[in-house]
Amino acid sequence: NNFASVSQESCIACGACNSAAPEIFDLDDNGIAEVIYGGDSNRGITAIAKELLEELQEAIESCPTNCIQLSAVPFA
Template sequence: MQIHANRSTCIGAGQCVFAAPEAFDQDDDGIVLVVGAEPASADEIARAREAVQVCPSRSLRLLETA
């Protein structure tokens, strides 16, 4: 599974960082940065899914990898 963020639509709400701090951060302008693009454990995957769901600008997505 890989995490993708659309930085051009991010509004800097920071909900992703609260939900999954091991996967997300924000730059100096508050825009999302993916720091853990491939969640490894079941807990990390669950937190990444939560981050995708709570993102107000829908700038995050998870892609299943083979």
């Protein structure tokens, strides 16, 4: 499971994902998170390197609204 995407309608802009995994998540001007890894633009189509999967898991666990989706296959 190494494809990730933020369900932005559920993101409350807490920033925890960006703190846990800054190479994967960034916050837009409104503080809403997006997957930036590899230029993904939150499409969930860029496989995240296995060296970063631990950080990714920490980000997922740190999100208070569970809005980071994980998949074994690309989202689109």
